[in-house]
Amino acid sequence: MPRARRSRPRKASTPHDRRAQDLPLNAEVSTVEIDDPLALEAGEKIVALRSIRNDPLARLHSHHQIDEAQYRAGRAFQDDWEKAERGPRAVDPTREYVDGGRAREPITERQRRAVLRLNRIEHELGSDGIVLVHEVLVLGLTMEQIGLRRGLRGQRWKDYFARRFQECLDRLAQTYGFASPKPRGNRGR
Numbered sequence: 001m002p003r004a005r006r007s008r009p010r011k012a013s014t015p016h017d018r019r020a021q022d023l024p025l026n027a028e029v030s031t032v033e034i035d036d037p038l039a040l041e042a043g044e045k046i047v048a049l050r051s052i053r054n055d056p057l058a059r060l061h062s063h064h065q066i067d068e069a070q071y072r073a074g075r076a077f078q079d080d081w082e083k084a085e086r087g088p089r090a091v092d093p094t095r096e097y098v099d100g101g102r103a104r105e106p107i108t109e110r111q112r113r114a115v116l117r118l119n120r121i122e123h124e125l126g127s128d129g130i131v132l133v134h135e136v137l138v139l140g141l142t143m144e145q146i147g148l149r150r151g152l153r154g155q156r157w158k159d160y161f162a163r164r165f166q167e168c169l170d171r172l173a174q175t176y177g178f179a180s181p182k183p184r185g186n187r188g189r
Contacts, residue, residue: 028053030062056136065162066169069179073172077121078137083114117175124175129168136165 023029029049036044052059057078061071122130135141141149143158143165173179 023049026053027051028059030058032062054140056140056142066166069173070166070169072178073169073176074137076176076178077118077133077172080114080117080121081134081138083111084118086111121172121175124171125168129164129171132161132165133168133172 028051030052031047032050033045034048036046050058050062052062057066057071057074060066061068066074125133132146135146135149143161146161147153147157170179170182174181
């Protein structure tokens with residue numbers, strides 16, 4: 001009787017595909033390559049699906065309308081906003097007073113640093129820029145919805161807000177240190 005051959009374990013050079021096959025009807029997803037949480041060796045990657053339905057920043061990144069530095073700067077802004085938002089809360093008069101209730105949480109050092117970064121960003125972007133960034137990254141509005149809020153309709157206004165938002169993301173990337181400032185020279189000459 002012949003001996004059975006043992007197959008050598010092969011190292012997979014391509015990432016594993018663990019994407020879901022059954023998606024909801026209204027799902028909007030894109031593929032993204034991430035670090036494998038179950039990997040035996042560091043640096044192994046897998047392909048996963050990420051939802052872009054309610055995430056305008058991920059949608060722009062997956063459609064290659066913004067680059068990696070702009071994407072990371074947008075996420076850093078969202079992270080700072082979440083840290084700063086968790087500050088002191090107002091007293092809720094509808095709740096029943098309980099003797100010996102918990103004291104208010106003090107403002108942490110992380111919150112203080114996040115607020116300082118947001119103040120610096122507000123100064124860098126200006127009032128219009130910070131409102132636009134807030135509407136897209138915090139409220140999750142599209143360029144069309146932003147135009148409608150201002151009473152401006154049409155493709156030209158959507159294109160204007162999209163260009164302005166990319167300029168703001170460029171400034172955020174420079175402020176957070178994900179990109180270096182672009183040299184000012186003779187443009188178009």
